[in-house]
Amino acid sequence: MEMETKPREKPDSTRWASNAWALLCAIRSQSPLIQCITNFVSMDLMANTLLSAGASPAMIHSVEEIPDFTPHTHALCVNVGTLSPNWLPAMKAAAELACKSGKPWVLDPVAAGASGFRLRACLELVELKPCVIRGNASEIIALSKASVGPTKGVDSSHESIDAVEAAKSLAQASGAIVAVSGAVDIVTDGERVVGAHNGVPMMQRITATGCSVTALIAAFVAVDPVNAFEATASALSIFGVAGEMGMNMAKGPATLRMHLIDSLYGLDEADVLSRVNITSLSR
Numbered sequence: 597m598e599m600e601t602k603p604r605e606k607p608d609s610t611r612w613a614s615n616a617w618a619l620l621c622a623i624r625s626q627s628p629l630i631q632c633i634t635n636f637v638s639m640d641l642m643a644n645t646l647l648s649a650g651a652s653p654a655m656i657h658s659v660e661e662i663p664d665f666t667p668h669t670h671a672l673c674v675n676v677g678t679l680s681p682n683w684l685p686a687m688k689a690a691a692e693l694a695c696k697s698g699k700p701w702v703l704d705p706v707a708a709g710a711s712g713f714r715l716r717a718c719l720e721l722v723e724l725k726p727c728v729i730r731g732n733a734s735e736i737i738a739l740s741k742a743s744v745g746p747t748k749g750v751d752s753s754h755e756s757i758d759a760v761e762a763a764k765s766l767a768q769a770s771g772a773i774v775a776v777s778g779a780v781d782i783v784t785d786g787e788r789v790v791g792a793h794n795g796v797p798m799m800q801r802i803t804a805t806g807c808s809v810t811a812l813i814a815a816f817v818a819v820d821p822v823n824a825f826e827a828t829a830s831a832l833s834i835f836g837v838a839g840e841m842g843m844n845m846a847k848g849p850a851t852l853r854m855h856l857i858d859s860l861y862g863l864d865e866a867d868v869l870s871r872v873n874i875t876s877l878s879r
């Protein structure tokens with residue numbers, strides 16, 4: 597039998613899983629403060645998602661408070677779900693201040709293609725250099741093409757895999773990491789593309805799971821801002837793992853919502869190492 601002369605390299609999938617676990621541990625020990633300027637529908641689930649992961653959420657959105665508060669946060673999540681003209685200045689001010697303070701910020705362009713007002717707002721926010729943009733496939737396609745069109749509102753009428761090219765070109769044009777959620781969560785920096793193959797279809801039946809995973813991405817990039825690509829894929833995969841484990845105990849969307857949060861809170865190393873499934877999709 598031939599002796600191995602150097603340590604065998606761990607396969608990619610194992611490295612992704614170990615890294616995801618390390619980042620979750622960092623969130624649990626550091627409890628990063630995440631400012632969320634988000635829609636009324638998502639506030640509760642988003643805050644509870646962040647708390648169960650170990651982060652500290654603050655739903656603070658008035659423009660008057662941003663100069664005092666935003667510089668003390670570790671990351672910012674901006675979500676345009678229930679956008680109205682009087683909320684946009686606060687979103688922009690917080691994004692600008694986050695950048696100025698060297699803090700990553702993450703954009704969720706909910707229903708980007710549903711109206712001209714919403715699309716313009718999203719495009720203006722993209723100009724303010726988000727670290728990560730996470731949407732469903734229809735949102736990323738609309739934002740990438742800068743086009744308003746027939747949509748299903750906040751839901752997607754496309755598969756995530758159909759948005760890979762749109763995501764790559766949005767990443768190249770904006771400099772952001774772009775994530776497309778769906779059956780496979782796609783993450784790209786414009787060159788590399790990975791897929792996170794976790795989650796269950798029932799997650800689409802709970803409102804604000806997309807919003808909540810965007811906030812979770814903010815928590816992951818808060819603890820590893822230099823590796824936003826890896827942090828984004830890890831957050832999506834970990835949320836999917838919590839969904840898979842929650843689904844084992846759920847009877848439908850309402851109980852999945854509860855068990856997903858409990859599972860995210862209780863994830864241990866063995867769960868993460870055995871379930872995180874991130875693979876390269878680059879050609």
Ligand SMILES: Nc1ncnc2c1ncn2[C@@H]1O[C@H](COP(=O)(O)OP(=O)(O)O)[C@@H](O)[C@H]1O
Nearest residue numbers: 732777778779781795796797799800805806809
């Ligand atoms: N068919 C699916 N299979 C597994 N997970 C899914 C599926 N569709 C969505 N998810 C998961 O549900 C969460 C919300 O994604 P999605 O429904 O695409 O976002 P949004 O609510 O913004 O439209 C993500 O964590 C995603 O991975």
Ligand SMILES: Cc1ncsc1CCOP(=O)(O)O
Nearest residue numbers: 635637677750804805806807
């Ligand atoms: C239903 C709804 N309407 C405006 S925002 C919102 C929540 C959307 O949440 P998600 O994008 O996570 O499904």
Ligand SMILES: [Mg+2]
Nearest residue numbers: 706732806807
């Ligand atoms: Mg959404």
